[in-house]
Amino acid sequence: MINHVIRYGAHVATAQEAGAPIVALESTIISHGLPRPANLTVAKEIEATVRAAGAVPATIGMIRGEIVVGLDENEIAHLAGSDDVVKLSVRDLAPAAAAGKDGATTVAATSAVAAKAGIPVFATGGLGGVHRGAASTFDESADLTALSRLPIAIVCAGVKSILDVGATLERLETLGVSVVGYGTRRFPGFYLSDSGFDLDWSVDDPAGVAEIIRAARSHGVHGGALVVANPLPAGEQLDPALHDRVLAEGLAGLERAGVTGKDVTPYLLSHFHEATEGRSLDVNVRIILRNADLAARIAAAL
Structure with missing residues (x-):
């Protein structure tokens, strides 16, 4: 019988013993979110940004x-660099561990592991959410239910703009997840600074x-996570007109190709990369680096 335990990297174990601020980071951006070799370069930049802050x-x-x-x-x-890395949500952690897999954690899985490890702040790019057409497909990200039960603050640029924001x-709101805008009362739209929706709270x-x-x-009082919505400055966002055109083209391509389920997001993100x-x-990288910096400063303030 294999003893399945969570292992802590030496630098994290040392930080925990010293009571130093720690920021959790996901690994799907490394294995599935960015093309090679930029993925490794950006992964190093993200960690360096956290340390610098x-x-x-x-x-x-x-x-x-x-x-x-x-x-x-x-x-x-x-x-x-591996082609055999499994994308792991919360439901996949135990089966993948039993099978001895290499895996990269999604927002949901990273949040769950970070909360278990006592790490209160997590930086990512954008959250998953409710997909367009979910009224008939019931397609929504496991990020939402995970955040409904985890005591963690997650710094993000809103949800991916390809979703139903x-x-x-x-x-x-239904799941009890608090959302605050960082320096704004408008919810950011990942590539866009403003998704068009108001927020009740800001800091x-x-x-x-x-x-x-x-x-x-x-x-x-039991509640969900705290989402800190950190928008890109307007001057750094993707051109809104370009965004809307590329998104419309991508959604039409989805229908033609019959792409559904978990393949929708990778398809649309790849389409955005090619069409823009x-x-x-470039915008995606700016987002995660800004969020890593803010998350580190929040962790330090704790």
Whole structure:
């Protein structure tokens, strides 16, 4: 019988012993979210950004069936370069561990492992959510239900703009997930600074986010995660007209190709990369680096 335990990277274990601020990072952006060799370069930049802002990065993934909180350089390079890395949501963690797989954790799985490890802040690019046409397909990301039950603050640029943003916000409200805008009362749309939807709450600095986390802990009232929606500056977003045209083309292509389920998001993101001649990738990288910086400053403020 295999002893299935969570392993902590040496730098994370040291940080935990010292009470140093730690930021959880997902690994699907390394294995499935970015093309090679940019994926490895960006993974290193994300960790460097966290360190520069005063926290310790804990990239989470699975190596030969072992969940690792704080992958080292060689393990990150392995996930970045291998063709056999499984994309792991929460439901996949145990089967993949039993099978001895290499795996990269999604937002849902990273959040679950980080919460188990006692890491309160997580940085990602954009959340999953309710897919367009979900009224008939029931297609929505496991990110939503995971965040409904996990005590973690997740810094993101909203949800991916290829999704049904309005329906996603409704689901987050139903599931008890708090959403605050960072320096804004408008919900960001990943590639876009403004998705067109208002927010009830906003905060202007990392200390303000830290105070919300402290209040939730002090109250002890069960609730979901805290989503910190961090928009790109308008000057750094993808051109809105280009975005809308490419999205319409991508949605039409989905229907022609009969793409459904978990293949929808990779299809549309790939289409954006090709149709924008790499501009969407540049925006994606700016998003995750800005979120990593903010998450580290929030962790330090805690």
